[in-house]
Amino acid sequence: MTTTLIRNADVYAPEPLGRHDLLLGGGKVLWIGTDAPDLPAAFGAQVMDLAGRRLVPGxxxxxxxxxxxxxxxxxxxxxxxxxxxxxxxxxxxxxxxxxxxxxxxxxxxxxxxxxxxxxxxxxxxxxxxxxxxxxxxxxxxxxxxxxxxxxxxxxxxxxxxxxxxxxxxxxxxxxxxxxxxxxxxxxxxxxxxxxxxxxxxxxxxxxxxxxxxxxxxxxxxxxxxxxxxxxxxxxxxxxxxxxxxxxxxxxxxxxxxxxxxxxxxxxxxxxxxxxxxxxxxxxxxxxxxxxxxxxxxxxxxxxxxxxxxxxxxxxxxxxxxxxxxxxxxxxxxxxxxxxRLPGKGSIAVGADADLVALDATGAVTDVFAGGQLHLRDGAVLRRGTFESQDT
The missing domain is CATH 3.20.20.140 (Metal-dependent hydrolases)
Structure with missing residues (x-):
């Protein structure tokens, strides 16, 4: 199971929640809070700092x-x-x-x-x-x-x-x-x-x-x-x-x-x-x-x-x-x-980990779909089966 700790996200759920950290695992949002503890290395969590970027539902x-x-x-x-x-x-x-x-x-x-x-x-x-x-x-x-x-x-x-x-x-x-x-x-x-x-x-x-x-x-x-x-x-x-x-x-x-x-x-x-x-x-x-x-x-x-x-x-x-x-x-x-799509359209504990980070202009920088990172700092990490690298 991929686990990710997102730090310093300005969360819109879509209502504004302010600066929060989020823990993702099993395709879900597991925890949302204002001061995430350091996780043990054995936990194997990927840590991602959004540095105040706005985080919205996918x-x-x-x-x-x-x-x-x-x-x-x-x-x-x-x-x-x-x-x-x-x-x-x-x-x-x-x-x-x-x-x-x-x-x-x-x-x-x-x-x-x-x-x-x-x-x-x-x-x-x-x-x-x-x-x-x-x-x-x-x-x-x-x-x-x-x-x-x-x-x-x-x-x-x-x-x-x-x-x-x-x-x-x-x-x-x-x-x-x-x-x-x-x-x-x-x-x-x-x-x-x-x-x-x-x-x-x-x-x-x-x-x-x-x-x-x-x-x-x-x-x-x-x-x-x-x-x-x-x-x-x-x-x-x-x-x-x-x-x-x-x-x-x-x-x-x-x-x-x-x-x-x-x-x-x-x-x-x-x-x-x-x-x-x-x-x-x-x-x-x-x-x-x-x-x-x-x-x-x-x-x-x-x-x-x-x-x-x-x-x-x-x-x-x-x-x-x-x-x-x-x-x-x-x-x-x-x-x-x-x-009637349960788990979609909002950021909350128990919701699907479909998340999008936006820069100051509203451009998409990072994308999680089902807790898996598809886009990081604008770079595509996951492509479709028959997509070329130039697509």
Whole structure:
């Protein structure tokens, strides 16, 4: 068992705790205090002095194309799967994988395999059954059975609405899928969410509002993402958060003058709105294609999402004067609470030893995932199985 004593950390758990020492062992935080004793040499503890750097929970990226995304512009536009250190260099220690537009050539079986591979490499990883389309892509033929019998699958998504690439689901179809996710969550203790991809169509979140108005399903089941892609859509999303939904902001690039909010702008607007602070999360769409379409629905340009957008957004928020303890929950504790991931999203005795040290600018310097050191002073110590040293 690897044991590490971290000294002189300025801990944000995500609430500020001040200067503390921490003892890690067995993948957990074993002790937190203000004056750690010298441990006997026979104990074999690795000692690491952070010299006052801020120590925060490992970031949770709740929307990642772990198999790679894309495919809207032909097979050559399929995005490769991100490698392990692409996450850890960005301070991400937990990912939730999903399928997008391509839920045919890419399958739920492949998704589960990639999730398990990341677990073997030291990352915490889960996934969603399904993809953009109906009927949802599954392993067993049923999303309820997938969630009941496949450990790593915790919900359904990303089902597309208000998008020309979607299956154009009706209200009844949406409710049936949401019900399956909810009941499976009740059976298993998993999140049981319906994670909804939002396109830029004019219907916006109307289908979700109707689902809340016309069914008995709890609002938390409906979890729309990409809600900052249009400014009016974001206003709709804030109102859904007031009704009990959790909304997910995407950290994608936004050009000046574009009818969208950057992730930093969106979070500031959300916090200023007075909506419940625990009902907003930020994800990266890592590994996914970020396409632009012409009037005929053809791809005219594309970019690729990356987990580094999370820490970039966090650094922008800090540079704008947002307190770290106000910004952090959207990347950590809010995500863990929504997805029902015990031991994640906070720094506490008994919690998983997923920890990230930040320098004065908010850049990632050191990363522990499951108590194992992946990054030290910015240098990658652990790489994925097929990563080259130049990756």
């Amino acid at each position: 970031l949770i990226d709740g929307h990642v194309h772990v198999t790679g995304g894309g495919g809207e512009a032909g097979f050559a536009s399929r995005v490769p799967a991100p490698t392990l250190s692409r996450y850890t260099r960005s301070g991400v220690t937990t990912v939730v994988g999903l399928l997008g537009t391509d839920d045919v050539a890419r399958s739920t079986r492949e998704l589960v395999a990639h999730v398990n591979a990341l677990r073997e490499e030291g990352l915490s990883a889960w996934g969603y059954a399904g993809g953009y389309h109906l009927p949802p892509a599954t392993v067993t033929g049923s999303v309820r059975a997938d969630l009941a019998f496949i450990d790593c699958l915790i919900g359904v998504g990303e089902l597309a609405i208000s998008d020309h690439r979607s299956s154009q689901p009706t209200l009844d179809e949406l409710l049936r899928i949401a019900s399956d996710a909810h009941v499976a969550g009740l059976m298993t203790g998993k999140a049981g969410l319906l994670h909804l991809h939002l396109g830029d169509g004019p219907r916006g979140l109307d289908l979700v509002r109707r689902a809340l108005d016309q069914s008995e399903l709890p609002p938390r089941v409906f979890n729309p993402t990409h809600v900052n892609r249009r400014k009016a859509l974001f206003d709709e999303a804030i109102e859904l958060a007031r009704r009990g939904c959790s909304i997910d902001i995407t950290a994608f690039p936004v050009d000046e003058g574009e009818d969208a909010w950057s992730a930093a702008d969106a979070l500031v607007r959300y916090l200023d709105s007075g909506a419940p602070r625990d009902r907003v999360t930020i994800s990266s769409d890592a590994g996914g294609c970020l396409p632009c379409f012409d009037a005929q629905g053809r791809v005219c340009s594309m970019d690729v999402g990356h987990s580094g957008a999370l820490v970039d957004t966090l650094r922008e928020l800090l540079a704008r004067g947002i307190a770290l303890q106000d910004a952090l929950p959207a990347f950590t504790s809010n995500v863990a609470g929504l997805l």
